[in-house]
Amino acid sequence: MAETTINKESRIDNGLFSNEIMLDINQLTKIYPTPKGDYVVLDDLDLKVKREEFISIIGHSGCGKSTLLTMIAGLNEISRGTIVADNTTVTGPGPDRGVIFQSPSLLPWLSAYDNVMLGVKQVFAHGTKKDRDDIVKYYLAKVGLEDAMFKKAKDLSQGMQQRVGIARAFALKPKVLLLDEPFGMLDSLTRGELQDVLVEVWNQEKITAIMITHDVDESILLADRVIMMTSGPRAKVGDILEIDFERPRNRAELIEHPDYYKYREHLINFLEH
Amino acid sequence: MKDKSINLLNFVGLGIFEPVVRLASGEEVKKNLSQLMKSIVFPILSILLFLLLWHVGANALYNTEKEFKIESARESGGEAAVKRELARIDSGESSINSLPSPIAVVGAFKTLIADHKEISAKKSAFLEKTAAMNEKREAQGLAPITYTGRPSFIDQVLTSLKTVFAGFFLALFLAVPIGMILGLSESLRASFNWLIQIFKPVSPVVWFLLVYMIVKSLTLTYDGDVSFIISFIAVGLCAMWATLVNTTLGVSSVDQDYINVAKVLNLSVGQKVFKIVLPSAFPLIFTGLRITVSVAWMVLIAIELLSQSPGLGTFVWEEFQNGANDSNAKIIAAMFVIGIIGFLLDRLMFSVQKLMTFTEA
Numbered sequence: 001m002a003e004t005t006i007n008k009e010s011r012i013d014n015g016l017f018s019n020e021i022m023l024d025i026n027q028l029t030k031i032y033p034t035p036k037g038d039y040v041v042l043d044d045l046d047l048k049v050k051r052e053e054f055i056s057i058i059g060h061s062g063c064g065k066s067t068l069l070t071m072i073a074g075l076n077e078i079s080r081g082t083i084v085a086d087n088t089t090v091t092g093p094g095p096d097r098g099v100i101f102q103s104p105s106l107l108p109w110l111s112a113y114d115n116v117m118l119g120v121k122q123v124f125a126h127g128t129k130k131d132r133d134d135i136v137k138y139y140l141a142k143v144g145l146e147d148a149m150f151k152k153a154k155d156l157s158q159g160m161q162q163r164v165g166i167a168r169a170f171a172l173k174p175k176v177l178l179l180d181e182p183f184g185m186l187d188s189l190t191r192g193e194l195q196d197v198l199v200e201v202w203n204q205e206k207i208t209a210i211m212i213t214h215d216v217d218e219s220i221l222l223a224d225r226v227i228m229m230t231s232g233p234r235a236k237v238g239d240i241l242e243i244d245f246e247r248p249r250n251r252a253e254l255i256e257h258p259d260y261y262k263y264r265e266h267l268i269n270f271l272e273h
Numbered sequence: 274m275k276d277k278s279i280n281l282l283n284f285v286g287l288g289i290f291e292p293v294v295r296l297a298s299g300e301e302v303k304k305n306l307s308q309l310m311k312s313i314v315f316p317i318l319s320i321l322l323f324l325l326l327w328h329v330g331a332n333a334l335y336n337t338e339k340e341f342k343i344e345s346a347r348e349s350g351g352e353a354a355v356k357r358e359l360a361r362i363d364s365g366e367s368s369i370n371s372l373p374s375p376i377a378v379v380g381a382f383k384t385l386i387a388d389h390k391e392i393s394a395k396k397s398a399f400l401e402k403t404a405a406m407n408e409k410r411e412a413q414g415l416a417p418i419t420y421t422g423r424p425s426f427i428d429q430v431l432t433s434l435k436t437v438f439a440g441f442f443l444a445l446f447l448a449v450p451i452g453m454i455l456g457l458s459e460s461l462r463a464s465f466n467w468l469i470q471i472f473k474p475v476s477p478v479v480w481f482l483l484v485y486m487i488v489k490s491l492t493l494t495y496d497g498d499v500s501f502i503i504s505f506i507a508v509g510l511c512a513m514w515a516t517l518v519n520t521t522l523g524v525s526s527v528d529q530d531y532i533n534v535a536k537v538l539n540l541s542v543g544q545k546v547f548k549i550v551l552p553s554a555f556p557l558i559f560t561g562l563r564i565t566v567s568v569a570w571m572v573l574i575a576i577e578l579l580s581q582s583p584g585l586g587t588f589v590w591e592e593f594q595n596g597a598n599d600s601n602a603k604i605i606a607a608m609f610v611i612g613i614i615g616f617l618l619d620r621l622m623f624s625v626q627k628l629m630t631f632t633e634a
Contacts, residue, residue, distance in 0.1 A: 092536075107531060107548075109630075
């Protein structure tokens, strides 16, 4: 299985025009210097992500998943190699790569509305005030917060805060959406709800997305491809699994699908060995 | 109505009266009664106990001193001298200046208020009399005649408040901007750390002397109220450190998540400082300002005493030098006024802090 998926990967690599590749990661290496010598987190990692593709990255804690994501976001320095997002080499952070952090990272003293507006103002500086207002309200309504729009972020529950986080990321119309274990801090019920919200919004926006997760079911539900990373140090891509379910996906239907457990087993097998 | 008043009480920092409001609306009588006991009845009992101990202690001290006087009278002149001494003590001619009892303090407080009324009556009468004359003098280009009588106790309190607020705002306008700059730049923080560590523990008295040396030379030709200038600057410099250190800490320890948000959104430096860094440092800055107000009020008394600028410090010192029968009682009355004003200032800052800052859920 591993072999066939890698073959598919190389087919994508060779057969597609470069403008269909949204994100191109080439021989990416991250080294943290320590007193005992260099600690190599990522070693010559290659990955290509197509336009409008949703990939999820799964791997053990400490394998460098978050390092990879923060490097794509531009928040973490690249030691060697390149990251090209939409034909532009990444040199620093920017709103073209939206991030949904693990903790919602809202500014607690601002309302949900103002939190989203802060970014929208930055990205749509040339639009009219009415346009910006429409964008903010549209996305907050999308994530189910039309009634709590003007509540202060600190008065919202964790789940509600992460909904604002999702609205903020999508409202900026990024080219690439980076999700760093976005539901890791939530209880399982809320997590399910938010996964559904994310699936729904993503189905309409189709923004190229990279999500880091620990959750096997979450990857299958959301991703077109699941990237399995080897355990660090010197982590690289260990295996790639294509999830061939049709979109729009629905959690209840997926669980009934005979392939679901095949995918699940494949992922769990990789993680356990 | 009930919820509104509870919110208001909590907002001004008088949440201890919450059970009273809840009881008045007949809510959970048992729970609120025990809450009432804890938050109001017990504190009142402790105050009564304090007054009792004070009263007993003051009586004991008074009697010790009285007996000593009688004994020394007996030694020098026998029973006749004892009788004379007793009569002198009763008439107040021979004063016993020990710790005054609570009743004496209440009496002294009443005297101070009566005194204030008398002085303000005199003052307004004086102003009325001189109003016409001052108009004429002004027309002639002469300085108006001003009231130069003794200030009353209330006047002194107001002067002290004026000084403490001037000092507080000086501290605010020095410490917050400097703290922000130091908080934002690690190298500046490192280079000025020694200065802060050395000046922070310096005693108010020394600050006063330092300010005195500088201001005296700068105001040689100035004929305004130099002692006021010296005292408020000294108060401000003594009190600013808590705010400076807290602002630096608050600005330098902004949550990395917020900084990442600023980076991803490509916020400009100004936006980053005013939209993210400053609001997130507000809770610590206001904690610092609260400490600053308390410290300012505390050192004020000592500094006024040294600078001879009018105010509570001078009042206390003059009463002590005066040594009249009720001087000690007046000093203790002033002590309570100082304490209560300090408490109210702290509550005031607490409310401002609540209004201005977020608290994380």
